[in-house]
Amino acid sequence: MIVRDRLPLKRIWPQAWRRLLILLFFDCTVAIVYTVFHHHWMSLDGLPVAPLASALTIFLAFRTNSAYGRWWEARSLWGSLVNTSRALGRQFLTMLDDELEPEDRIPLRNQLVLHQIAFPHVLRCHLRKQTPFPELQSILGKEIADELRQYKNVPAALLVRMGRLLKQARNEGMIDSFRWTAIDENLTTLANIQGACERIKNTPLPRQFDYMPSLLVSIFCWLLPLALVENLELLTPVASTLISFTFIAADLMSKEISNPFENTIHDTPMTALSRTIELNLREQMGEVHQLPSEQRKKLGDLQPVDGIVF
Amino acid sequence: MAMLQNTRHIIFATNFSDACHAAVPAVARWVDMLQCKLTLLHVYNADRMLYRDANTQLQSFFAEADNYPQCQRVLMSGNPAEGIAEFCQRHRDALLVLPPSDQSGLPRPWHRSMRARMIQTLPIPVWTLGRTMVGGTPPATMDRHLGVWVSSPEEGLAHVRQAAQYASQTGSTLHLLHVVPDVNEGSLAHTLRTKAPLGEEYAEDWLTQVASSLDIAQRVEIHVGQGKARRELPRLIRTSGVEMLMVSQGAAVERGVFRSEVSSIFRECCSGIVSVPLATHGLTVTAPAPVLEEVA
Numbered sequence: 001m002i003v004r005d006r007l008p009l010k011r012i013w014p015q016a017w018r019r020l021l022i023l024l025f026f027d028c029t030v031a032i033v034y035t036v037f038h039h040h041w042m043s044l045d046g047l048p049v050a051p052l053a054s055a056l057t058i059f060l061a062f063r064t065n066s067a068y069g070r071w072w073e074a075r076s077l078w079g080s081l082v083n084t085s086r087a088l089g090r091q092f093l094t095m096l097d098d099e100l101e102p103e104d105r106i107p108l109r110n111q112l113v114l115h116q117i118a119f120p121h122v123l124r125c126h127l128r129k130q131t132p133f134p135e136l137q138s139i140l141g142k143e144i145a146d147e148l149r150q151y152k153n154v155p156a157a158l159l160v161r162m163g164r165l166l167k168q169a170r171n172e173g174m175i176d177s178f179r180w181t182a183i184d185e186n187l188t189t190l191a192n193i194q195g196a197c198e199r200i201k202n203t204p205l206p207r208q209f210d211y212m213p214s215l216l217v218s219i220f221c222w223l224l225p226l227a228l229v230e231n232l233e234l235l236t237p238v239a240s241t242l243i244s245f246t247f248i249a250a251d252l253m254s255k256e257i258s259n260p261f262e263n264t265i266h267d268t269p270m271t272a273l274s275r276t277i278e279l280n281l282r283e284q285m286g287e288v289h290q291l292p293s294e295q296r297k298k299l300g301d302l303q304p305v306d307g308i309v310f
Numbered sequence: 311m312a313m314l315q316n317t318r319h320i321i322f323a324t325n326f327s328d329a330c331h332a333a334v335p336a337v338a339r340w341v342d343m344l345q346c347k348l349t350l351l352h353v354y355n356a357d358r359m360l361y362r363d364a365n366t367q368l369q370s371f372f373a374e375a376d377n378y379p380q381c382q383r384v385l386m387s388g389n390p391a392e393g394i395a396e397f398c399q400r401h402r403d404a405l406l407v408l409p410p411s412d413q414s415g416l417p418r419p420w421h422r423s424m425r426a427r428m429i430q431t432l433p434i435p436v437w438t439l440g441r442t443m444v445g446g447t448p449p450a451t452m453d454r455h456l457g458v459w460v461s462s463p464e465e466g467l468a469h470v471r472q473a474a475q476y477a478s479q480t481g482s483t484l485h486l487l488h489v490v491p492d493v494n495e496g497s498l499a500h501t502l503r504t505k506a507p508l509g510e511e512y513a514e515d516w517l518t519q520v521a522s523s524l525d526i527a528q529r530v531e532i533h534v535g536q537g538k539a540r541r542e543l544p545r546l547i548r549t550s551g552v553e554m555l556m557v558s559q560g561a562a563v564e565r566g567v568f569r570s571e572v573s574s575i576f577r578e579c580c581s582g583i584v585s586v587p588l589a590t591h592g593l594t595v596t597a598p599a600p601v602l603e604e605v606a
Contacts, residue, residue, distance in 0.1 A: 130335040131342045138377040303370045
């Protein structure tokens with residue numbers, strides 16, 4: 001996610017320069033042919049181009065809204081994941097009666113919180129098609145990481161593991177049915193968040209929304225110099241290229257934000273959010289202050305790299 | 311060096327570009343599969359950037375790697391090419407990951423390819439991509455289809471053998487790829503430069519001989535195309551399903567009059583490309599130069 005105030009031109013330019021260069025060449029040709037060689041027949045009345053621009057704006061606005069909707073939904077889902085994780089951490093730590101806990105094992109409450117810490121990391125890797133196992137191994141240990149390797153959908157498998165741990169706690173008399181139901185509702189919320197993220201990831205913007213604005217932008221950019229040349233003559237390339245750049249940039253930007261889980265600069269900042277969740281839950285467990293200073297430092301907030309937080 | 315399977319260390323040289331971010335999933339898979347050490351290396355220009363800022367960027371890049379069992383971040387100041395080379399010279403068991411530069415869309419008349427320089431000079435394999443694949447998932451080695459480009463007999467079979475060994479160890483299918491150039495009366499000079507076959511049938515025979523000379527038993531498939539290598543090689547990669555391509559050091563780089571570039575043949579290739587050095591044995595290890603700044 002871009003967090004800097006200004007969007008540098010270098011972010012748009014690589015995708016736009018080829019189209020703009022061709023258009024600039026065409027604009028110059030039109031201006032010269034019209035002004036120098038007096039081929040006035042090629043001038044187009046501005047009237048039909050103006051409604052086209054209006055129609056195009058509607059298309060572009062519609063596509064941009066749809067793309068932004070997807071981006072914002074992705075961000076909201078991850079915001080909701082942060083809240084649900086904190087709520088679950090609190091429930092695990094306060095609702096499980098530990099008097100009955102055998103002393104020779106890691107307390108179930110801690111195991112559950114560690115699973116909850118692992119969940120956002122695993123979900124992030126799942127959405128970015130990245131392997132989650134090195135992090136799983138670091139958080140939950142090699143045995144559990146190896147056990148989860150057999151699953152294709154690791155976040156879902158992790159939720160099942162959490163459900164089983166909860167069932168174990170219930171069987172051992174550490175929680176009653178009411179508390180179990182309350183915690184299970186939050187686990188279902190996690191599953192819903194994962195499902196919604198997968199829906200965004202696996203469903204592209206409808207092709208009609210995507211294709212039509214691009215096509216119309218191209219048509220408009222080619223017609224524009226013909227409509228401007230009568231009034232602007234040799235200055236046509238300057239105005240035409242600038243206007244074309246505006247439309248092309250709008251077209252490109254809305255395209256880019258429509259996929260918020262694609263490991264690009266427009267991604268939801270999932271790495272930063274996973275780390276926030278980890279930090280919060282480890283604080284809830286009272287672990288942070290016991291960690292060596294180097295590890296504590298690593299758990300700190302992520303700083304933007306070149307104005308971008310991943 | 312039984313190259314990849316024995317890799318115990320991955321050096322990911324980063325300048326925090328989009329291409330570097332795009333390469334992260336592949337690197338993560340490498341680290342997981344090979345259970346190796348990961349070094350995130352950044353060489354910064356001390357005249358343009360403060361140590362503090364460079365360090366902050368390095369700590370935030372690929373932040374998830376902090377959870378990896380063996381990860382270190384190394385920050386050096388100086389010339390990037392020299393810094394990376396210097397560091398790699400001291401780690402001969404490593405694989406260098408060097409993604410392509412971001413495309414600027416502007417002409418770069420004085421640009422010198424750092425990747426080409428690294429491929430030419432370093433005694434370790436270099437993993438890169440033909441082009442920036444932002445948004446895509448660059449393949450690593452979870453694949454079961456490993457390609458090796460056999461461009462001419464002159465380049466030798468060292469990289470083919472290493473690919474065969476690796477394919478055998480990972481149970482992958484080995485694909486031998488070769489592109490026969492278009493032959494016409496004007497291209498006879500080609501035959502003076504190389505002994506590569508000038509017909510598809512001859513090429514298939516040659517590759518069959520190459521395949522039979524590989525003493526390690528594995529599945530080998532041969533793919534031959536005719537035409538311009540820049541167009542045909544990506545097509546062969548697509549049709550064969552190859553997810554990673556091994557090439558010889560010589561074929562990876564295009565030598566020009568004033569400078570060398572990574573071969574433009576790979577520009578449209580979607581698979582990861584590993585350039586295998588010509589000789590890794592018998593190289594003397596030079597005394598390590600001091601690292602200017604190192605961050606654990």
